Amino acid sequence: MKRWSARRVRALIRHTGPTSLIFRRRLALIGGAVIVGLVALAFAWAADLASEAFEELAAHSRYAPLLITPIGFALIVWITRRYAPLAAGSGIPQIIAATKDPANAHHKLVHLRTAALKCVLTVTGLLVGASVGREGPTVQISAAILAASHRLLRVPLRASVMIAGGAAGVAAAFNTPLAGVTFAIEELAAAYEQRMTLLVITAVIISGMVTLGLSGNYVYFGFVNAHLTTSSAIKIALIAGFLGGLSGGLFARLLLAVTYSRNRLTDFRRDRPILFALYCGVVVAIIGVLTGMTWGTSYAAASSIITGLDAPLWFGPAKFVSTIVTSISGLPGGIFAPSLATGAGFGNILHWLFPDEQASAVVLLGMVAYFTGVVRAPLTAVIIIAETSGSRGFMLPLLGAALIADGSAQLVCRERLYHGLARGFMGAK
Structure with missing residues (x-):
């Protein structure tokens, strides 16, 4: 019995001990x-x-x-x-x-x-x-x-x-x-x-x-108390989802087109990448100097729009151009935060169409719709917006807008952005 127990102990150590694969994993x-x-x-x-x-x-x-x-x-x-x-x-x-x-x-x-x-x-x-x-x-x-x-x-x-x-x-x-x-x-x-x-x-x-x-337990954009009546939520979610999906899908379509298509612009980008990046920097700099709001992630501008402060209607289109130009330049960097800021700008335009509704709620619907159009991941978009704004009670209208945006984005760009870009890294050496 003791010998059997000793063997069991040794086997157990080999299986789950410090040198075992399970422990190391x-x-x-x-x-x-x-x-x-x-x-x-x-x-x-x-x-x-x-x-x-x-x-x-x-x-x-x-x-x-x-x-x-x-x-x-x-x-x-x-x-x-x-x-x-x-x-x-x-x-x-x-x-x-x-x-x-x-x-x-x-x-x-x-x-x-x-x-x-x-x-x-x-x-x-x-x-x-x-x-x-x-x-x-x-x-x-x-x-x-x-x-x-x-x-x-x-x-x-x-x-x-x-x-x-x-x-x-x-x-x-x-x-x-x-x-x-x-x-x-x-x-x-x-x-x-x-x-x-x-x-x-x-x-x-x-x-x-x-x-x-x-x-600490911080919320990225701060807590937002978003609320709409049922009829308003349905109406705005439908419009935000359709237009936001088209806008986000356009961003994805443009980025994939520049990455893989062949024309004078893309040939110049491949043949003279450093000079192309320089020209992209000129465009981003001009937009930034003229607006003063499109630098970096534009977190401050997006945060102020979400909280209901007045912002110029041109911020969304300006951020859209600045982000797409930066993305095609070849710089390392993500598009999550800039896309959220562009989405806030789109939501700001949307609020101009619905001035009597709560600004924060309309902006969040615009954000989730545009962001879904770009990345084509509606559940991720909804949860990111809900968690970064603390508006978990507003998730149903956000989900409705995101699902509509996912469908409308496919009208512009059938391929999902990240999966399309991943093709360029397949078999990388």
């Missing part, structure tokens, strides 16, 4: 998720600092961006193409592509050096006024961290690890844990399996606990 996930939370906080702090520094510069010297922004664009694209070509763009398409070949992704699409340089270049982009966000880069660096922790502990790398890292990145970037889970389901995962479910939820919870513990 759990340690890689938990340790990696903790690091993800810390890195996401540090990245957010650096990005906010860079945005504030540029806005102060633009306020003190209005025309300085006309020189700084174009040169900055050209320099960032040169560094990206020379040292980390796989760091270009959002970061989310890279993770989608990485899930197709996880065994080789750790030294290509989710290499720590590539992801770290992407974060540095995104902060630099904000420092020169680029209309980029930190969410896509956070997704890529988060997946890279989890991949590195698994490689360090000699744990086989699966697609579910990439998906869990990406979900944790979204959750940590906005302090939106539910959005991280739904984003993993809608965007990153082709099939939703039980193993992936456990990895995603564990990674999101742990990274979320780290960010909440260090930064």
